[in-house]
Amino acid sequence: MGVSSALYSGVSGLNANANAMSVLGDNLANANTVGFKSSRTIFGDLLSSSVSGSGGTSQVGRGVGLSTIDTVFSQGTFENTETNTDLAVEGAGFFIVSDPSTGNASNNYTRAGSFRFDADGFLVNPEGYNVMGYELDADGNAVGDLTPIWANTESFTPAEPTANIDLNTNLDSDSVTIATGFDSTDPVTTSNTATSIQVFDSLGSTHLMTTYFTKTADQTWEWNTVVDGGEVTGGTSGELEVVGSGTLGFDSSGDLITIDGNDLYSISGDTSSDPVYPRPTATTNLGDLDWVNGASQDQQVSIDMQTSQYASPSVVVSQEQDGYGTGTLVKLSVDELGNVIGNFSNGTPRELMRIPLAKFTNPSALTKIGSNMYAQSTSSGVPVVGTIGSGVGSIFTNSLELSNVDMAQEFVKMITTQRGFSANSKTITTTDEMLAEVINLKR
Structure with a gap:
């Protein structure tokens, strides 16, 4: 040298x-x-x-x-954001994105989760690449091959008929006894108190359902549920049609112990014994809710009478029902399981698709292709794709992973x-x- x-x-x-x-x-x-x-x-x-x-x-x-x-x-630190479609990955996973201009011919991978829904309902990154995910079956399980995350912005969610009503009331023990019983043509004078609630049929239409309570003896009340006769087959508009009735029994302390003769406790009348399960409920008559608008004719509504009888004015403490009408899509969001959630105008959310993550045996060998994206290489290994909970990482919403x-x-x-x-x-x-x-x- x-x-x-x-x-x-x-x-x-x-x-x-x-x-x-x-x-x-x-x-x-x-x-x-x-x-x-x-x-x-x-x-x-x-x-x-x-x-x-x-x-x-x-x-x-x-x-x-x-x-x-x-x-x-x-791992980079997280920044909190106000956008629900901003997603951050904790762990080894990558979001999977694909170029729609190539027909999503190949997948790329990114840690940058600044996503948004475009005008066509596709979840995309700032470069317009589709975020890839899975469709869901009726049970909410991911099925099929990877496909662009998409939500039909003009979709509807079907109605769900009311099946259950929770009714929490107090019936005044000092009410006068009306021995004659309930008369649907004169409900005011043949009942002591009443409560009304809107229920949904299978088409999403609402109907006013009223339950009247009549004191027939000490510690004994009768309940009668009615709808407008013009809404059911064979009824007359403006007249009440009874669709369910029964009795309520109370003990000397004002506690409910029987519904339609069915004990609420394992030892009859003993509220200190074990409650009966499932709890007995009041129920409308099968076939009486035969709506004239073409909705399902077999609707039956169960009323959970959470009722007391104390020396206090009759009052409805609370009441609520399940079921809902049809709804239009008003908002899209993503939860921490990667589920794309459609929030509809009727207040019901629905899981539409699911975002998976991909991880590599040797991520350092991934090829940088710009715009915060990587491509698979021969040295990186093939991606392992899985949904959240399968070891590929976790997703945080309203967050972005910083450099x-x-x-x-x-x-x-x-x-x-x-x-x-x-x-x-x-x-x-x-x-x-x-x-x-x-x-x-x-x-």
Whole structure:
């Protein structure tokens, strides 16, 4: 080896440190890029040359080379946002996106979850790539192959007929006894109190259902549920049609102990014994809710009488019913299981599709393709795709994963890289001076 070989060692150091500075510059440039993963340079010495000396054969290094540039997939911190479709991944997973202009021919992968629904109802990233996911079956299970996440913005959710009413009331124990019983043509004078609630049929239409309570003896009440006769087959509009009736029995403390002769407790009349399960309820007569609008004719409504009889004015404490009418889609959101939720105007949410995640055996070998996206490579391995809960990671809504660039660390690396570059330039200038001395030997 000659003196000139030191020049090439210095040049290799300049090239290696220049590449390292480029990596540092890229990291710092993306310090505020959502989902960005920083890179690092790994150097390796070049093949050494053998030289002979009095002590035997030795090796002299020939400089440095760039071994690899690794992507560091450490977890970034989260930023809270006000957008429900902003998603962040905790763990090793990636969102799967695909270019619709190519017919979603191949999938790419990203940690940047700044998604939104476009005008056509597709969930897309800022570059317009479709977020890929699974359709759901009737039981909410992911089925089929990956397909673009899409929601029909003009869809309806079907009605659900009312099947249950929870009625929490107190019936005044001091009410007068009406021994004649209930008369649907004269409900005011043949009942002591009443409560009304809207119920839904199978078409989503509402009907006013009223339950009248009549005290027929001490600790004994009669209940009668009615609807307008014009809404059921054979009835007359403006006249009440009885669709269910029965009795309520109370003990001397005012606690309800029987409904339609069925005990609420394992020992009849003993409220300290075990409650009967399932709890007896009042129920409309099967076939009486035969709506004239063409809705289902077999609707039956169960009324859970959570009723007391105390010496206090009759009052409805609370009442609610299940069932709902048809609804239009008013809002789309994503939950932490990756479910795309459609919120409808009738107040009912519905799971439409599910977002999976993909993870790789060697994510550092993924190919960067720009716009915060990666492509599979031969060294990365094939992706393992799964839904949340299958070990691919977790999703956080209203959140974005920030860049994992540590600016303080990058600046420290910048100092050492600059020093390394300067030191190698000094090797070149010093070697040049040595060569000049050799040339001067001729003079």
